Amino acid sequence: MPSPWPRRTFLHAAGGGALAVGLTGTLAHPAGASEVLDAAGTFTAASDAEYDALRGRWRDLVLGTGFSPTAEPFRTILGTLGTTAAGYRATMAPASGSLWPGRSWADPEPDLDAESYAFSAAMNDSYNRLRTMAEAYSQPGTGLTGDTGLRDAVLTGLDHLYSEVYNEHTTRYGNWYNWQIGAPQALMDTCVLMYEHLSAAQISAYCRAVDAFVPESVFASYTGTSTGANRVDLCRGVVLRGIVGKDPAKITLASRALAPVFPYVTSGDGFYADGSFVQHRNVPYIGGYGAVLHDGVGRLLALLRGSSWEVTGPGTQLFLDTIEKAVAPFIYNGLIMDNVSSRGISRIGTNEHQRAHGLMATILLVGQGASPEENARWRAMVKGWLRRDYYYPALKNPGLSLIRASLLQALQDDASVQAAPEPVEHRLFPNMARATHRRRDWAASFSMASNRIAHYEFGNGEHARGYHTGAGWLSWWGRDFGLEQYSDAYWPTVDPYRLPGITASRKPLADGEGGNWGQPMPDAAWVGGTTDGEYAAIGQHLKGLSSTLDAKKSWFCLDDSIVCLGAGITATDGHAVETTVDNRALGATGAPVLTIDGRPQPVAQGWTGTFDDAEWAHIAGQAGYVFPGGAKLGAVREERTGSWRDINTGGSPDPITRRYLTLVTDHGIDPTGGDYAYVLLPGASASTTAQRAHDRGWLRILANSGAQQGVRVPKLALTAVNFWSAGTVERLRASAPASVLVREHRNGTATLVVSDPARQATSLEIVWNRRVSTVLSKPATVTAATTGSSLKLTFGDLTGQAGAPQKITVRLG
16 A cells, blocks of 8 residues: 655645646656656656556556455446446447447537537547446456456457547547547556557557647646646546556656646636635536546545655645535535536436545545545544435445445444534635535535626536526535435426525526526626624625526525525516525425414325415425515425436436425516515424514514615524625624624624625725724734724725635624
8 A cells, every 4th residue: 555645735836846847738758768757857767567556556546446346335336337348248349430339429520519529429438338348357246357258349449449530640529528538538547457458559559549639738728628627637648648658758747737736726717715616617516527626636646646756746735625625515414515516417317415425435535645634534524424324325326436435335344433423614605606504403505696606507418407506596405304305306307497595587598598608697796795604694696597687685594594585676577586485306206294374285286375474384304484574475286297308418308207395485577676584494393483483582684675684683692784785784884885794702702704795895894883892803804993882894905805704803891
């Protein structure tokens, strides 16, 4: 076992010569393939034994280690692998333009438009099938282990693909990804697994093909399709090409080209200091490209550790830090929240649990290169997720790869690791318009859009109806309930205009509204909020996609609930506007009791009801909802039928039917100044909900208008206000738009947290009309602080703070 990856101290990227080389791609080339560039910048001998060791290590990273092929879940996974590979071998029929019938790469009009994507995908898919066959040949327990017929079929397939399409004489067409990432990775993985059966001429030919489609110029600058997860994938393909072809210059180039991935970014693709991760310019993607990036970096660090190409450049500790800053906040009890997976949620055969399974294993892999303290924390964290996922436990996933299954099973069996509980915390991610709120027994997440973050992403025919996923979608899950909410065919069957928490126009939108890869963004700057790490005020200036809808939405995240306010709801499209209080997925047969103001409602499908002055509602086994001052509430029980093909051209057309129970507030056609107010209590009983509704002193709504929205919760000694414009709300005054949260503590101190979500405040003055004797701590952004009968805080230019909360501690009295 190689030595653990040492904890690295971050050095600023601009100061590192290695990074400069990685960015320019101007590495010197060795005189021969047996030399490697050392730390002093000179080339020394690299032995065949080192290449052999690296191939062996990659085999382990592909195939997994330390498991019994006769024990579950490995027996099932290996059996499935063998069955799949046998099917591929039985149907493989090399012909002009294809390796399998119906999977033609022979594009009659080869170019780079969407029509050519399917042809390039067929080429990529053919390589993936060969890799699957090579894995079945190499793995024990597949029923095809060492099968010479399977081996010969793989070799025949590799030669056929090279001679027909993937060679140095072919001009790329279709989707760039298939040529530069998908095919090279599958090809090189297969070469590693079948290495002893390949001739020198075959290896040379396959390496030339990779060189042709993944030239060194892809690393020349950190832009375009060579950023974030894509850069890591490109590096992986070239590193393996260097190992298979025994070319140290290729390994050196690709390992150094990882350097720009590590430092935090302030715009565009990559990780941000606040834990945000963005790909494709403006799409939150921790559950998609972020997971790919972590898996790719984790494997490359493990592969090269202790070798002549060990990655020791600046910023590796920043990468390790993203596990707890960026990834963990979006994993809850074994699922990764859908609002950071973008197009991935529209793909058949996967869900938020399955997407988390691979990422959980990746955390264990990356942990092998972290400090002992970090690794111990991460293992405890992952074990907790494994233990608490009652809906789809990771080790029950037949699609889990052997390496991932072996890592997770080893942790499951390690009695020395105690499962860590879910944390109680609030995390705000201003740079991707997301937030998570976690309590002891439940968790929630908020999904917004701004002039920096897209409403949604549509591309490759995927995610055709995700247009309102950034319209204030409030998703939540309980410790022992609700984990199936988004995992049981939710996306092909849900009404896309009625996602939980959103305010949306019923104006019909076209599939893929905004255009292929359009990634439309609203012209709305004030999106974000502030938090003290436990409670929070979040706000969204909502502007509808392809509509005139305009609204102000706020959420105040508390100990056992979330207060949801909306105001200034206006539109002129000639269509109704609705706020969806909730839309619970009930599976194929669910029929939980809905209680409104103490009266159970009918459970028959197709039932609808309207309640003119509802005070509270309760869905059995799910949540309670309180409507301060009463609300006009609509309720719907319905069965909805759809197919995965409806939202993704690669999905099945087979119809699926699921039940839903929806609570909605109808603001009418072309509303002017509409509003709403409700309190969500996840997991609350009906009696608890009723008690909260009748407790008039528990919550005070201080403001709910298009100018300000704010609440006070006396029990928590908490006041929070979102100032959409300058003004005064009870004891708080703001001279410019801001988000402010105040908590008074029993020890005679108070905490104020202030932010500029719009990133437009060149100066800001906050006044709290409460006697304050001393300012105990303040950030550098506070240029003046006056105490006495009131507290006055003067902030300098906040536009460069990226919406981050500014925390001030004072002594009262």
